[in-house]
Amino acid sequence: MDYLPIFLNVKARPCLVVGGGDVAHRKASVLAAAGATVTVVAPELADSFASFSGIKYVAVRFQPEHLDGMMLVIAATNDSAVNRQVSLQAHTRNIPVNVVDSPDLCSFIMPSIVDRSPLIVAFSSGGASPVLTRMLRAKLEALIPQGYSRLALFAARFRDVIKARIANPEQRRMFWENILDGVVAEKVLAGDEASAQGMLLGLLENDKPGQPGEVYLVGAGPGDPDLLTFRALRLMQKADVVVYDNLVSRQILDMVRRDATRIYAGKKRDDHAMPQEEINELLVRLAKQGKRVLRLKGGDPFIFGRGGEEIEMLAEHGILFQVVPGITAASGVSAYAGIPLTHRDHAQSCIFVTGHLKDGSVNLDWDALARPKQTIVVYMGLHGLATLCTELIAHGLPENTPAAIVQQGTTQNQRVMTGTLATLPGIAQTEKLQAPTLIIIGGVVTLREKLAWFNPSAATKNSG
Numbered sequence: 001m002d003y004l005p006i007f008l009n010v011k012a013r014p015c016l017v018v019g020g021g022d023v024a025h026r027k028a029s030v031l032a033a034a035g036a037t038v039t040v041v042a043p044e045l046a047d048s049f050a051s052f053s054g055i056k057y058v059a060v061r062f063q064p065e066h067l068d069g070m071m072l073v074i075a076a077t078n079d080s081a082v083n084r085q086v087s088l089q090a091h092t093r094n095i096p097v098n099v100v101d102s103p104d105l106c107s108f109i110m111p112s113i114v115d116r117s118p119l120i121v122a123f124s125s126g127g128a129s130p131v132l133t134r135m136l137r138a139k140l141e142a143l144i145p146q147g148y149s150r151l152a153l154f155a156a157r158f159r160d161v162i163k164a165r166i167a168n169p170e171q172r173r174m175f176w177e178n179i180l181d182g183v184v185a186e187k188v189l190a191g192d193e194a195s196a197q198g199m200l201l202g203l204l205e206n207d208k209p210g211q212p213g214e215v216y217l218v219g220a221g222p223g224d225p226d227l228l229t230f231r232a233l234r235l236m237q238k239a240d241v242v243v244y245d246n247l248v249s250r251q252i253l254d255m256v257r258r259d260a261t262r263i264y265a266g267k268k269r270d271d272h273a274m275p276q277e278e279i280n281e282l283l284v285r286l287a288k289q290g291k292r293v294l295r296l297k298g299g300d301p302f303i304f305g306r307g308g309e310e311i312e313m314l315a316e317h318g319i320l321f322q323v324v325p326g327i328t329a330a331s332g333v334s335a336y337a338g339i340p341l342t343h344r345d346h347a348q349s350c351i352f353v354t355g356h357l358k359d360g361s362v363n364l365d366w367d368a369l370a371r372p373k374q375t376i377v378v379y380m381g382l383h384g385l386a387t388l389c390t391e392l393i394a395h396g397l398p399e400n401t402p403a404a405i406v407q408q409g410t411t412q413n414q415r416v417m418t419g420t421l422a423t424l425p426g427i428a429q430t431e432k433l434q435a436p437t438l439i440i441i442g443g444v445v446t447l448r449e450k451l452a453w454f455n456p457s458a459a460t461k462n463s464g
């Protein structure tokens with residue numbers, strides 16, 4: 001280790017910033033955020049200081065006596081001689097000094113921080129690679145939910161109570177682990193501290209504090225794992241059991257916690273591995289065993305996903321659940337196909353319909369669909385594609401209305417075929433397209449010619 005990482009308490013302590021530019025302003029701001037009493041020494045101040053209140057400003061060049069009584073000093077001038085002088089003087093007086101961008105002149109360096117106060121993550125490459133630390137910071141920002149701030153404050157509120165109630169340190173640690181990794185934490189992260197508090201106190205009263213189970217109904221997006229939400233990923237890493245549909249891509253499934261039990265619930269057309277009622281009951285049963293159950297669905301769980309039905313049953317049984325939205329096929333697939341769903345020249349509205357009904361027929365409100373300047377997105381429409389196009393033409397849409405069909409959109413296997421209402425069914429047949437496919441109908445489809453940007457290598461030979 002080249003440096004000793006420590007967290008300094010600078011509350012109401014005098015700290016000096018030498019320099020009046022934007023960098024000095026940034027450093028002064030960090031010090032002020034940590035509660036320091038900041039003095040800035042510089043012949044003049046940059047505009048960025050204008051809104052900065054509460055600092056002491058000394059409008060002269062740096063003099064060694066400015067260091068008197070200082071707890072630490074940061075030099076951020078663009079004059080290397082001054083910077084060197086500050087460093088030398090501070091070293092002589094044993095005052096910790098940081099000189100921006102000059103590691104040799106520093107006795108301490110400023111880490112990169114991810115701020116979830118009171119929780120702070122600080123890290124540094126010791127000057128080896130600032131770009132690497134910036135990249136790591138982006139990762140950590142994504143990884144650590146914003147709500148951890150609240151969670152840490154929540155934990156602080158109950159520290160003493162729990163310490164008084166559970167004397168044994170080992171038992172106390174286990175209790176905290178349960179709290180911070182379980183439903184109580186999830187409630188806090190979801191912003192419901194009242195319920196979290198009730199649960200925590202309930203668990204504290206209970207002699208054998210077992211965890212109640214919980215179901216996470218999570219949308220996994222249309223296929224590309226990069227389209228997962230932070231929350232989806234976090235819950236995927238936390239689940240004990242995952243119940244997933246065939247729409248969930250293998251790559252995404254691989255990101256679920258390694259030792260979680262995987263249960264396939266099917267959902268291909270006419271090949272339901274598990275009837276819906278059975279899935280509903282399974283979720284209830286697993287949650288009642290105290291498991292953290294991840295119900296992972298393609299796209300968004302509330303869009304043609306029967307997610308509503310699944311949690312209705314959970315609600316009836318008083319089982320805790322949360323719903324995590326996902327990028328629905330319409331939005332993900334159209335983006336990757338280069339087809340904006342609305343556009344001032346082509347469509348002011350967009351309608352999502354399912355082309356697959358319970359009894360296998362296609363029975364839609366054709367008049368509502370066959371409107372000008374409206375994009376129609378059809379989920380599960382491959383099977384009924386011919387009927388769909390015929391009916392739309394019969395109800396007034398021109399035969400040459402542009403239409404596209406996208407197979408396995410957003411993935412490396414994406415294939416996009418474009419045509420018109422008259423030609424699309426034939427194209428789908430000749431090209432032997434297979435589910436999942438999304439159909440997009442309307443003038444916006446013509447924009448693909450200009451806007452197609454995603455061309456996975458596997459699909460180049462097929463793309464039409």
Ligand code: SAH
Nearest residue numbers: 299300305328329379380408409436437438
């Ligand atoms: N809840 C999902 C939809 C489930 S219905 C969502 O919000 O996206 C299943 C249908 O979604 C498929 O038949 C297909 O029409 C569409 N679909 C889902 N993922 C798709 C993909 N990657 N490419 C094309 N269509 C997709």
